[in-house]
């Protein structure tokens with residue numbers, strides 16, 4: 001016998017289901033009066049530092065149909081490349097920017113949209129800079145475990161070419177699935193759940 | 205922020221997710237997954253600062269009735285119809301450490317199994333005093349509790365005659381974005397759990413059992429509400445001793 005490791009198992013994920021908006025964006029789905037406002041709808045205020053951008057896109061299924069019942073969350077660094085988190089040891093992030101947003105895909109067009117700022121570069125574990133990026137997490141009916149991915153910027157060609165995560169993508173033509181289209185200040189990031197253009201999702 | 209200001213900073217990466225414990229993406233018994241499941245391999249990578257960090261939600265954002273679904277949508281002096289229950293427990297990580305300051309958001313059907321949602325088509329009645337959403341934040345020891353009515357089971361279009369067992373949806377925000385989790389809680393003794401195609405997306409019976417809240421008789425409030433205990437485990441974080449450190453860290 002040896003000592004027991006005594007670890008617990010992570011609670012298994014279950015789909016967010018068709019009514020995720022009741023729980024996470026109740027005002028959006030017509031349940032008013034419980035919370036003043038839905039969390040994560042406003043990311044940027046007057047005092048927030050950095051270049052204002054919008055990021056919009058759709059989440060598409062294997063037939064190319066946009067999901068109208070998905071929910072997208074994003075997490076990003078501030079303009080100086082610092083996260084507003086107690087785990088950020090390199091300095092203090094912009095107090096006027098939480099860096100987290102939440103948006104349902106539209107019931108009519110399936111489009112999500114974030115008004116945010118362009119994040120700065122943050123270091124990879126070995127100190128190499130990672131290109132500016134926004135972390136995405138996607139849940140919906142039919143998705144059993146929430147999907148993590150990243151959005152990079154199309155106007156950061158050099159930084160993207162040296163990005164340690166993008167360099168790990170074996171099939172080089174799939175790198176493009178992690179890079180937005182459009183140009184400053186309006187970027188478009190479509191997420192393909194499957195098919196030829198399937199987005200690279202991360203186990204991270 | 206002050207809640208965690210005095211703690212040792214958490215800078216380690218998270219334990220990898222056990223992908224055999226979680227449901228796979230493609231689970232044909234749950235038909236909607238067929239066209240919404242990635243088919244290519246995930247890109248596996250040790251967490252970077254973009255995943256080990258996460259936002260803090262302060263207790264000050266909570267309203268007084270946010271975790272009381274019996275009253276948070278009800279007209280003054282009225283309450284939701286159904287079996288009154290308390291759901292309580294702890295949020296822990298895989299190393300058994302409590303997760304303080306975790307944001308929990310929950311949603312559910314009413315006592316008749318009906319959701320307050322425009323896409324909902326089940327013929328069961330709406331309860332005018334029940335909205336179906338709530339939220340809370342764990343205390344310094346990782347504890348949380350909420351009050352609600354026991355949700356009813358409901359039919360859904362998947363197979364010809366598929367029903368969801370009574371359940372409460374939980375969304376959990378721990379300390380790192382990599383811990384982000386949505387799951388569902390079931391009730392001890394419900395025979396419908398084992399017939400459910402969504403439950404059965406999970407292959408390991410122990411992982412399913414971990415989603416079933418036992419009746420907690422000791423914590424039942426006499427003449428008021430029965431209690432169910434539901435602990436939630438988030439990914440553990442490596443100890444940071446001997447980690448590769450980032451420059452300036």
Ligand SMILES: [Fe+2]
Pocket residue numbers: 017312313368371373
């Ligand atoms: Fe449900």
